[in-house]
Amino acid sequence: MGLPVIDSYPMPDRSAVPLSCVPWLIDPARAALLVHDMQNHFVRAFPAGRSPVVELVANVAALRELAGTLGIPVIFTAEPAAQRRDQRGLLVDVWGPGIGDESDAGAIVAALTPRPLANTCWPTCATTPFSAVIWAGCCDPRAATN
Known part of the structure; x- marks a missing residue:
């Protein structure tokens, strides 16, 4: 079982984001931006060049730029490609075999390549x-x- 193909859908806009329920603001000196699994394997489940991928990548890129301006470290997670079944453990039951051994499947999408x-x-x-x-x-x- 691999990733299913996901139809294009509109990226929710700012009005869909709930208001914060906490009074504090982010302190750049104590923050990090986590970019999670923005790998070709996962992004390719969506139609290329269409919503929500276009907006998602642009939004993450904008967040990364802002983080850099504010001195906030940016940390990327990336699932290893070509894992054996025993390496994936319970992930196999939920997400299937994972990223194959295609040459660029495990890479972070080009527009977000870590610096x-x-x-x-x-x-x-x-x-x-x-x-x-x-x-x-x-x-x-x-x-x-x-």
């Missing part, structure tokens, strides 16, 4: 299971001292 980090390390994450993803192309967590 390289310049010697940035977050030592508190160095020993988590996500370290291989977080540190890829960044720095070697084994060199972190705190």
Whole structure:
């Protein structure tokens, strides 16, 4: 079972977003932008060049630019391609076999390609299971001292 094809539909506009129920604002010094699974495999489930993909990618790109302006780190998640069944565990039951071994299926969509980090390390994450993803192309967590 792979991803089903998803028909085009209009991206909801700002009026569809509920008002915040909390009084606080985002503090850029304590925030991060998480871009989750914006990989070709997932985005290709939608018709190319149509809503909601066009708006989704543009909105994420705008958020990334704003985050950069405000000094907010941008973190991408990416599901590994070509996982064996034993590596996917319970994901197989819900989402099927996952990303295949097609050359670009696991890549982040081109318009959102992560930018390289310049010697940035977050030592508190160095020993988590996500370290291989977080540190890829960044720095070697084994060199972190705190």
